[in-house]
Amino acid sequence: xxxxxxxxxxxxxxxxxxxxxxxEQRFMTQPGVSQHLKKLEEACGCELVVRLGKGIQLTExxxxxxxxxxxxxxxxxxxxxxLKFDEKYEGQCSVACSGATAQRIYPxxxxxxxxxxxxxxHVEVAPRRTILQDIQSNSMLLGIVTNMPNSDDVAYxxxxxxxxxxxxxxxxxxxxxxxxxxxxxxxxxxxxxxxHYLQRYINDSGxxxxxxxxxxxxxxxxxxxxxxxxxxxxxxxxxFTVLPTSTLTFSGVANLLCIYKPTNSxxxxxxSVQTPHTELPARYELIKxxxxxxxxxxx
Numbered sequence: 001x002x003x004x005x006x007x008x009x010x011x012x013x014x015x016x017x018x019x020x021x022x023x024e025q026r027f028m029t030q031p032g033v034s035q036h037l038k039k040l041e042e043a044c045g046c047e048l049v050v051r052l053g054k055g056i057q058l059t060e061x062x063x064x065x066x067x068x069x070x071x072x073x074x075x076x077x078x079x080x081x082x083l084k085f086d087e088k089y090e091g092q093c094s095v096a097c098s099g100a101t102a103q104r105i106y107p108x109x110x111x112x113x114x115x116x117x118x119x120x121x122h123v124e125v126a127p128r129r130t131i132l133q134d135i136q137s138n139s140m141l142l143g144i145v146t147n148m149p150n151s152d153d154v155a156y157x158x159x160x161x162x163x164x165x166x167x168x169x170x171x172x173x174x175x176x177x178x179x180x181x182x183x184x185x186x187x188x189x190x191x192x193x194x195x196h197y198l199q200r201y202i203n204d205s206g207x208x209x210x211x212x213x214x215x216x217x218x219x220x221x222x223x224x225x226x227x228x229x230x231x232x233x234x235x236x237x238x239x240f241t242v243l244p245t246s247t248l249t250f251s252g253v254a255n256l257l258c259i260y261k262p263t264n265s266x267x268x269x270x271x272s273v274q275t276p277h278t279e280l281p282a283r284y285e286l287i288k289x290x291x292x293x294x295x296x297x298x299x
Contacts (some may be wrong), residue, residue, distance in 0.1 A: 001044055004076075007069040009036040010048065014066050014080050017055045042063070050064030065080060088282045090118035095287060097123070097144035098129045098193070099227035100162065100244040101270065101295070108290045115262075125227075127192060135273050141280055143286065143296075146268040155276035160295035161267040164197055165245035166205075166260035169237040173258035180209035189239040197242035206263035231257060244268075270295055 013022040013033060016075050023030045041142045043050050048062035058066060077092060097105070101126050124140070128147075134140035138154040166185070167198055188194060198215045221239040224230055227247065234241055235256035248254045273286060274280060280288075 001070075002040065005071070006036045006040040006043070006144050007065075007072065009033055009038055010065065011073070012252060013037065013049070013056065014058055014062070017057075019056075020054070028171045072173045072240050086282050087118075088286065089116040091283050092120040092122060093142075093281075093283055093287045094122040094124065094140060095291070096126050096134060096140045097141050097142065098128070098146070099104070099163050101144050103227070103292050104246050105251050105291050109287065112286060112290050116286070119286075121287070126148045132273065135275055139277075141274060141278075142284060143273045144291065145271055145273055148269065149273055153276070154273050156271040156273045159270040159272055159292055162270055163245045164201055164242055164266045164268060165248070166201055166240065166242050166262070167231065167248070168233055168240045168258050168260060169234060170256050170258050171237065176260055179260065180205070180212045183213060183240055184218060187219045188237045189230060189241040190220045190223040191227075191241065191243075192225050200268065201242050201262070202265050204264060234274055248265050248268060 009026055009028070011020065012025050014017065014024065016022050017031050019033050022028075022033050026033065028036075038047065044061065044065060046061045047059055048065055049056040049058055070298060095105075095109070102123050106123055109121045109123065113121050125133070128145045131140065131145050132149060132151070135143050136151070140244040144159065145156075146162060168182075171187075172182060188198065195215055198218070202210045202213060202215065222233045224233075227243075228250070230241055230243060230246065231251045231253055233239060233252075235253035245259060246256065248259075251257075272291065
């Protein structure tokens with residue numbers, strides 16, 4: 001078995017790329033760092049780094065040892081968290097959700113961690129399909145998804161509604177009567193959920209003019225998968241998009257945007273998901289309560 005102390009030193013060295021900074025972060029001397037590296041290389045039977053002046057570069061073997069060390073560290077953290085199963089205010093809590101949902105719930109989760117510093121809250125932003133797969137494989141304990149899961153491998157609980165908005169540049173707020181010709185001309189700023197959101201919006205808005213639009217034939221005038229940046233090209237007049245309206249609060253460009261007013265409000269239901277018949281650690285009750293309070297505000 002590889003010495004975990006040597007592996008920790010190697011992880012720090014790989015992350016910093018520098019012996020001096022590694023020594024500082026590990027509260028060691030530089031010769032001590034070099035000694036740990038030498039012993040680890042001897043144990044592995046190969047060189048793990050190439051020295052480049054004051055820095056280093058990982059060899060192929062070094063990259064593999066780095067990945068192995070990360071996996072070992074995560075296993076240890078998971079194991080220690082498992083030992084604290086019944087600790088209500090201590091241990092790691094992992095939640096997977098969409099970027100828009102993360103924006104809404106993360107401040108409340110951070111406030112919870114400030115109140116209970118021994119909690120270690122991990123929020124993973126992922127698409128719906130990935131979240132459900134991770135729950136089914138038991139690699140994630142708690143997730144939040146839109147729409148009711150249709151699987152016996154997932155237990156779910158209704159949390160609230162996510163309001164969707166058709167978001168356009170500000171200059172078009174007095175041209176909603178031309179919406180059926182305006183959108184195809186303007187074009188869609190695409191993102192991973194854009195076509196799904198647009199189709200749902202058209203179906204549920206109750207607007208006859210929107211019904212004339214085929215989302216699959218809509219021209220795309222841009223694409224980005226970073227939620228915080230999606231509204232930037234819209235604010236510059238480069239296209240329109242569909243997102244949860246809560247994203248405007250965090251965008252910084254809300255004054256340059258307008259939201260179309262449909263006949264019917266368009267929403268998506270949000271559900272918490274977890275593996276069925278599996279008891280979550282006690283600390284997750286705090287997490288679930290904080291999430292339900294935030295997401296239930298607009299229900």
